[in-house]
Amino acid sequence: MKKLLSVSIALIMVLMLAACSNEGDSGTEKKSTSSELTESSEAPKPTESAESTDEKLVIGISVRNIENPYYVQIYDAVKQFTEYMGEEKFDIQFIACDSSDDQQVSDVQAMIARGGKNTVIYIDPNNAAVCSSVAKICEEAGVYWCSVWSYADGVYPYNFNYYAFHQTPGQVESEKELCLDMFSQFEEANKGKILAIKGLEGNTASIDRFAGLNEALKEAPDVELLDSQNGDWNPQTAQTLTTTWLNKYGADEIDAIWCANDEMALAVIETLKSQGLNGKIKVTGFDGITDAVNAIKSDDMFGTVGANPWLEGGQGVAYLYACWKGDLDVTSLSEGERCFYTEPQILTKENIDDFIKDYIDNSPEIDFDNYMDMIYAPLELE
Amino acid sequence: MEHTTIFSCKNITKDFSGMRALDSIDMDIKSGEIVGLIGENGAGKSTLLKIIMGFQPATSGEMYMNGERFSPAGTRDANYKGIGMVYQEQSLITNLTVAQNIYFGFEKKFRQFGIGVNWKEMNEQARRVLAEVGSGEIAPGKKAGELNFATRQMVEIAKVLNSVRLSNADHYLILLDEPTSLLNDNEIKLLFKQVQKLKEEGHSIVFVSHRLDEVLELTDRIYVFKDGKGVGQVETKKADEATLYEMMVGRSTSGEYFKIEKQKEPGDEIVLEVKDLALKGAFKEVSFQLHKGEAFGICGVVGSGKEELCSVLIGDDKPTAGTIWQNGSQRKFSSPADALKHGIITVPKERRVEGIVEIRSIGDNIIISNLDEIRQGCYLSPGKIKDIGEQWIDRLSIKCTGVDALVQSLSGGNAQKVVFARALQSSCRILILNHPTRGVDVGAKEEIYTLIREITAQGISVIVLGDTLDECIALSNTVMVMKDGFVTKIVDAPKYNKPDQVKVAQFMM
Amino acid sequence: MQNSSKESITIAEEFIRETKKQEQRAIIMKLVPIVLLIALIIIFGSITPQFLTVSNLYSNILEQLSILLVTSMGTTFVILMGGIDLSTEGMVGFAGCFVGLLVQNSANDMNLGILGIIITILFSALIGAGIGLIHTKLRLPSFIITFSAGYIAQGLGVLTYKGIPAAILDEGIRNLYFHKIAGLPVLTWIAFVVFFIALFLEKKTAFGRYVFAIGDNEKIPVMSGVNVNKVKILVFVWTGICFGIAGIMGAAKLGTSQIYIGQDLLFPTLTAVVVGGTSMSGGQGGVVNTLIGVLIVTVLQNGMVMAGVPNELQKGVQGLIIISVIVLSRRRSRKQIVK
């Protein structure tokens, strides 16, 4: 009996909370949600701009894992933007979903709950599919958002009012370019044997990047992919795989080891170092984190695809800000302006010094006013 | 030799959250004497022992060991003062060797390069210690789990002796709590020899047992407890079972102790027939018939195979040969649950381990064997459970605060009644009583005997494995004697012509 | 009487024979893990000859198992005690991050060298002690406390570098991985040192016996006046030390200090301990069993890659093998209670 009683307590409590938090809730759910929102945080309709109120704009950044330098650089870029605009107006929330779709969607909901309409969301989907749920949520809440790297099939920005834009440096394309570049530099050009360490099984980023490699392989028929395994984004696993492979195939059989991201690539290099093979076997990664850049400089690593976090983060958020502020009406934009490539940066020995000069030694100047510059080429969504 | 008082306690009182468990107990123990400590369950015997061993402090009163004030902080402390205890439930760690058990907690003695332990040395020492208690044949390197109960008991004693030896007191005090409950007669004899030996060495022993005959045989002096009070002490020479019983229970023992006059003649209908039943390594060629309303006693020493026979009859073990028949049809029980379907259930031997469910309420404990009958559809009404529970509580006069009381709060006797209540509630036709009165105080025993008579009167057949021989004979209409896995004799035990214990016993030994 | 006594011998004989049989069966079952290990080696060897090369069996596999071996050595004791430790990934990851900041590195100008290593181990031990204290004093189940501790340690680890992992420049540490003795990196030898320490603790010390006693039946050591709580805390301290060492080894291997060092270590560790024959309910097994368990797990992972088992199937195969080991290596008496 007591138990039954206390469960009802628990339930009543929850209901109570729900009730007290929105008096005069009426009409169908969708409408009421948004209307309450405007109540609970007095933000006027986006069109008549936000300066009139002292309400802060919540900039929500949802990424895969916080441990990754690439994301930290995005965070910095967004910080720069807020400094540029005047910090007190903003409230940055930077959250990792630890490779869990569910967590990521929950985070987005929570962030919207926090800022109401005064929220913009910058999301690097853990899996492409996440975008479809986020699109739904943001459309209902009337919150502008953008996706980076991957998008969900059938869910395209120009079909929505609040899905501001999708930007990507083009994982497949740039990965392909990098690989071809590498193949051409084998002792015997475009002929050799390589191994591939993928990311987490079933993860979109991993799949796309691997796809890039395969594209390249199609064009270089003499390059043989001996084996490909999952590194689960885990450097340790990458090392284990490497030692195993070195035994299975023998060092001189292997021309290159392809990795789905830089952490794993760097780990592989460490293993190669321990066997004095660094530089002899070419290694590629993805993301262009600082350590990778240094590794390229010191010839331990062949190359990586440097996304441009400053552009993506800084100008991306500027873009969203404009949408929220009402300066920009996305619906009036062309498809090419809402789904586009950002400039890919394929980093190899050749261009590494310039990159270091521009991005490592002195952090780049981001032009927040002409955010549309970030558009490198329109992206055709099939 | 002159007998100095080595231990004494002055008006020890112990309260448990308002309830008085011990009421100003006085006790003096001289060196080189064996003191018996008897009383019904809940009379306060174990509480006193616990206080002496320092498990719990007394609420008031003092204790003195070898003349000086004694208030132990814990077992170890008591040991250092020269007091050791052999516990009722065995306290050996089964996956450690004998030696490691004996020196458990005293490994420091065998320190080797800093933190290591020299097991060889320890084994040597252990062998010596075991030899002293006349069990030199026990291999110190053997895992305690591989020993039988009797041997373990000896190791226990060796362990205790060893730990008290640390105190440099010239005389020790050893507390034996129900040491014989798991031993057969030979083993008991052996144990008693050891105790006598200790006595001759001038050490003192406190001997706690439910078996008055043992107490009378072994002790010099007997303290009798009742409801937490000392109701007096008697020189063993001057005492006999009757007087002791009277002191304990407060009423005089009667010839009808076993309620023999209530014994009914069994019907002719055969409810269970066993033909050439065998379990490899346990018993062979066992055949008998059980009639309606019959009380069928099985006697035999530990290892005679009677225990195993029971576990086969209730489906807990599968027979390796032979057949079981019930009203003309053969049965192969796959599990106790299956046996219960055919109306066979047991009151198991190890009450706490396989009988009661301590952390559940009395009500739940009583109904669990009978769920399918009392539920309506899939609904099980708490009210119904309550009713059934209360019925049994006052039918068996179980002392408790209510049906919702947890069984762990009951005394041994009352807990046992709960187990009986469960068995009877299951509306069984055959009830297998495995030591139904083990660890049950005299008062409760009598009630259980009465109960058994009533059960048989209702036409339920009962198989009894008695805690003692006389109990078994007295309760049964028929007695089957087993020895080394074979049935050596089946004798009738009619109401007024019970077979002589000695005669029965000779078929056991 | 005559005949019965004659037959009684046969019963007695029967009994002895039965017990003998059971003992033999028990011995055989004890051997199952090692038999399986050998079987695996043969199978993989027949599939891919490279598997049987010395360089693979010796330098490769022994190197690959080193970190797992160390973590398992820690967890074994907790499980022997009947508890469980879920903090593995967090603790190892934390230690890896922590040591990176103490030795010469790219993030700050600390350069304590060997001292940094010692501090890290001590600190891990300290966390272990903390876990033990909470477990014993607040009487929280080891499951929940280590579960949370894992989270906290992980958080602390990430906090040490806020996303930009420090590169470890300290030669000393790096050489644990680069410098080889008899064809094996130093850290593998360290792993074996840890193993022998664990073996010593288990077999040769009172501490080891107490752990077994607690696992068997905690009430008895309490009754015999042993300070059970102290033992429990010490066990978690030992576990902390092991995780600390594992973390340092991971850092040495990666050359950067990041939380990944602990990733995907929990279940392999538990699997290794259990497959080796240490029972989750405590009191049975030991570090030698765990060593075999670790070997099985490592050989499986290595072998399946060697044999080119499809990626997605590898886990499944592993799972089935685990189950079958346990099925084969368990005595199944009717009355036995299994949780």
Place this chain on the structure above:
Amino acid sequence: MMQLKNKVKIKVNSTIIGTIALILLVGIFGMVNSSFLASNNIGNILTDISPLLTMAIGVTFIIMIGSTDLSIGAVCSMSSVLFVRYAELLGPGAYLLVIVFGLFSGLIVGLLHTQFKVPSFIASLGIMSVWQSLSLVFSNNGTIQLNPKQWYLTDWMGSKFGLLPIVFLISIIVAMVYLFLQTRTSFGKKVFTIGANERSAVMSGIPCARTKVLIFSLAGACYAAAGIMFVTKLASGSPNLGDDFTLLAIAAVALGGTSLSGGRGSVINTLIGVAIAMVIRNGMTVTGVDGFWQKIVFGSIIIIAAYMTTDRSNKEQVIK
């Protein structure tokens, strides 16, 4: 006798304390950021709670009999994949398929556990990895999206009934059914008896093996249901979306005060445990706890909450 009175008192407390802890948390978060209490955020929390709650409820009985189950997450992922993959083919039949799969998975674990005496920990660990592999096979190594044509299958669950999301109502119904089983059926009695003293349960003629298998199967069905709930939320099925929830679910049960050694506990406690865990998670984000600190805060609060809720009344009881 007294001691027993205390116990009854404590039992009530552990539940009520849990509720208080929950209210406290909600209060704190509410104070830090009022929008935490905004009805749509409450909606979020309730939606987030639902899958975890369903899983935790399922595993509660398993923990009550002193066993454990590590296959939670894997079954959940596998179900999501199965559902999405066969939604087109079977339509509503997909629900049936997934639930049957859940029952089946539980059945295997149960049989391994009871018939071959494999400890539940290992049996479920093995089965876990099997499902992990198969879900990868069925999803062709990737997340598979629910074709918008099939959204109708799950949309009704996503919608709200008054303030309460339908998914939440479903999980609450599951909880209520379990509560009924626990308190008002012979099945519940058997569960508790087995958990409290399995040997006694055997001797008093309870069919332990059958009961256990049933418990595991039901639990499996619960995990599968949770899998569908994820599909509702993510409109996709993924071979590793459940992984993080295995330990979280068990922890939530323990957090509620159900003893991991079996015999003690309640579905109610699980309800509270889950609520606490999820409120912390959501609250931290809504109140803007820095991402770098969230894990630390989460872990610490769990310990505190666990300390508050665990029933420590019985000093004799051995804590492992």
